[in-house]
Amino acid sequence: MSLASSPYTEDLRLAHMIADAVDAQTMRHFNRMDFTVETKPDLTPVTVADREAEELIRAQLARARGRDAVYGEEYGETGSGPRRWVIDPIDGTKNFIRGVPVWATLIALTDHGEPVVGLVSSPALGRRWWAAQGGGAYTGKSLSAAKHLAVSQVSNLADASFSYSSLDGWRDIDRIDQFLTLTKNVWRTRAYGDFWSYCMVAEGSVDIAAEPELELYDMAALVPIVTEAGGQFTSLDNDPGCTGPNALATNGRLHSEALQALQSQPNEPTFDF
The missing domain is CATH 3.40.190.80 (D-Maltodextrin-Binding Protein; domain 2)
Structure with a gap:
């Protein structure tokens, strides 16, 4: 099994390109701690880093996949159609605002409701994980420097x-x-x-x-x-x-x-x- 066998390989490549740009942006905020924390109606925290990250992802998707719908944590649903990108700009915002490096940007593509591409980029940990339907799952810093993932064999x-x-x-x-x-x-x-x-x-x-x-x-x-x-x-x-x-x-x-x-x-x- 390889990424070449997935019909969503180009979408995964796009997700990597977007994640590279977002990582640079979120890490600037994380290293400087130059943001204020607000509380959303659901009592969860949000920062300018969350909003800017989602705005950047949406802008890049608009240019590269303008016909696809987008659903994100901060700005909700835009567009319609069978293909929908699902975004969590910073998963682990509470860690982010306290300087804990366990947070990540989550980018997914669903096709007729089924998740077919997933990318998790955690720049503060120096880790990234990704997969495309039919192409296997991997971790590494880039598509060219990747290790194949496999679950454990534990049965008890x-x-x-x-x-x-x-x-x-x-x-x-x-x-x-x-x-x-x-x-x-x-x-x-x-x-x-x-x-x-x-x-x-x-x-x-x-x-x-x-x-x-x-x-x-x-x-x-x-x-x-x-x-x-x-x-x-x-x-x-x-x-x-x-x-x-x-x-x-x-x-x-x-x-x-x-x-x-x-x-x-x-x-x-x-x-x-």
């Missing part, structure tokens, strides 16, 4: 490494007990968080990653990277890809068991006497 939950973000969302969806049970049944847990958990699943260094509350722009770029590396990506209720409101990514061998562990439990019936 007791031997698995599980990564997540935080506890709060699990309480919000009433699955905190299931989450805690899963953490007790695996070999190791770490809260690498955000994009990094899923890229590590694709690399084979983590076996399970899950989050209880996500948006499309949080997930779309991650789906091709995990699946092209041989893994599986669904919602916690087994909706395919990023069609649900949350995510579970595994090496595939552990997916059914992890799904079962994180299933919501039916409410006990109550009776009035």
Whole structure:
């Protein structure tokens, strides 16, 4: 399997070119810390770096793929059609504003709703991950300097490494007990968080990653990277890809068991006497 075998190779090349430009811009802000932090209506933080990054991506897409739709975290939906670029200009904004290098720009292309290209660029970590449907998943600094990704071979939950973000969302969806049970049944847990958990699943260094509350722009770029590396990506209720409101990514061998562990439990019936 190689990138040449994917019909989306040129779209992936474009995503790399865009990411190169965005990385330079976001790193200038990150190194200088020359921004103010605002709070959006959903109480999440946003900076000028987030907005400028999305504006740059949209401008380049308008020139190179003017007929495609675009959906981004900061500016919503523009255009229409079967091909849609999905953007998270800075995934991990809370890390970004505190000087923690675990943040990334996420660029995805969906075709008739299916994620077919995914690129995650984390310049502060010096890492980039990408995939195109049918062409495999890779990591490296460029297309010419790339290493093929493959998920782990771990098949027993007791031997698995599980990564997540935080506890709060699990309480919000009433699955905190299931989450805690899963953490007790695996070999190791770490809260690498955000994009990094899923890229590590694709690399084979983590076996399970899950989050209880996500948006499309949080997930779309991650789906091709995990699946092209041989893994599986669904919602916690087994909706395919990023069609649900949350995510579970595994090496595939552990997916059914992890799904079962994180299933919501039916409410006990109550009776009035």
